[in-house]
Amino acid sequence: MVAVKNLSFSYPHAKPILFPDFELGNGEHVLLLGDSGSGKTTLLHILGGLLRGYTGSVMIDGTELSGRSEQELDHLRGQKIGFVFQRNHLISSLTVKQNLQLAPYLAGVSAGPDRIDEVLAHLSLTNQQNRSVLEISQGQAQRVAIARAVLNRPSVILADEPTSALDDKNCERVINLLLQAASETKTALVVATHDQRLKSIIPKHIFLNSTT
């Protein structure tokens, strides 16, 4: 699903970041660990096609990302990649359900008639579906984000510190739901974090070394 080879990226006026080669199979999960500034977010953005201008090769579900145009990457992202961020990533003017409806609309795909209800039920959000996302709790918001990420049945979910803002109870619930949702659609999962609580839950780790 995911294959990274000889990947390096440099920000202007900074030393290049070298990333280790790795591969992920269908439904495989990996934890991306490293200090802040080690390039965890950078790697996620490259995997998600948000950053270009790197050297090396990145394959997502059989498609080489390097050298693609911005528009091609947009389409690829909509169809094959789901994102989960730390916080504040729901569209605040919409309701829970509308946030989910946004995913297929923006990606330009059809979700299927019952897919949204199914995902809502799965993440125990059915009762919250018509509430504004400003009214729900952080834990619930994170569940909505997961629901939105898995909705289009992506090949890969890229999660950037998905649990860092949550307490222990919510952290465990959210990561379990994420794993469960990912395994259901055989989605590979890359979680970038420095949250120690996740180490025991996702056994496969990739360490990024700080460049400094």
Add this chain to the structure above:
Amino acid sequence: MNLGILVWSYLKAKPLNTALNSLLLALGISVIVVLILFSRQVEEKIQSNAKGIDLVVGAKGSPLQLILCTIFHIDFPTGNINLAEAEKIARHRLVKKAIPMALGDSYQAYRIIGTNRDYPALYNAELNEGKWFEKELDVTLGAQVAALTGFSVGDTFASAHGLSAGGHEHEEHDFVVVGIMKPTGSVLDNLILTSVESVWKVHDLAIDYISVGDTTQKASTLVPTVAAGDSTIELTSLLLQYRSPMGAIQLPRYVNQQSSLQAASPAFETARLFTILGVGVDALMVLAYVLIFISAISIFIALYNSLKERRFDLAIMRTMGATRLKLVFTILAEGISLTLVGTVAGIFLGHAVVWSMGLLIEEIHKTGITSFVLYQEEWIILAGSLLLGVLCACIPAWQVYRTDISKVLAGN
């Protein structure tokens, strides 16, 4: 989910901003719409009312006043003219038709016009019921007068002296309604027509004139029951039609040479009126454009600011697979929606203002100016507002287009 819901949710999320921007634009647009409705309709009314009248002859004074009084029936007469002198004009070889007019009384601010049948014929008026005025004190009502007074054929009323409501009533002579005209869309709808003799009678002038009985005296060309050359009685004015274009050159000079008479050309005076009104209309137009300009700036600032707050939202949308063009389109749609809402509200408001002015101000109601018409200019305004929306959204949309999503996401 579609573009409409998304844009609406953003507009709804800031109800006060949206309302303020729409209101500003609506105000500017409504001023323009009111001006269009008024100036276009006034122009149409003036042209249709002055149709077929080449020259008005009346007592010396303001020519504009004479035109306003005898054609549009809104101002007061400049004075009276002697019947004998009027006849002299009417007999001129370049005059095809001369219509006498005697003013002086009214009923509930509806003017009673002493004239002959040629006057309603000018406007191709037809009877709705009853017959045309014939005998003394017979009146035929305009459609609007009949509708608002509730008079029907056979009713009688006493006129009031003067041309505005509340004058002294001539109780001793009651007018009899003998007919009601169909609506003509002209000033006729607001008039009460009668014979010239009736007007003289209620003013007790009847005793003075020499009536044409079985005597050998020649009848007046203007008022056939009166002997020609009677110099004791007076008319208010005379409406003339030229026999040939030569009339336009010779008649005004001929009339103005008579010491007590003046000639006023409806075409010339109404053109002058438009020029005078035009200054006011232009000033208001400038005000309207200033309002629209301010609202455009306000909409631009609103979009620009909300975009700053939404940079992260928009980056998130890109992570969900939205292309740059889709987001640019969303921003443009938001700008267009704002201006469209404001414009539609403005057009509606403009019509509502004209409508309520018609209800509140009797003079406007009488002119028959209606709010229930859409002029082509209003469609142009609507199209212009779309353009304005695109313009206001241009810079914000461009910023969305070149946003570096990775930087925005990493920065949060």
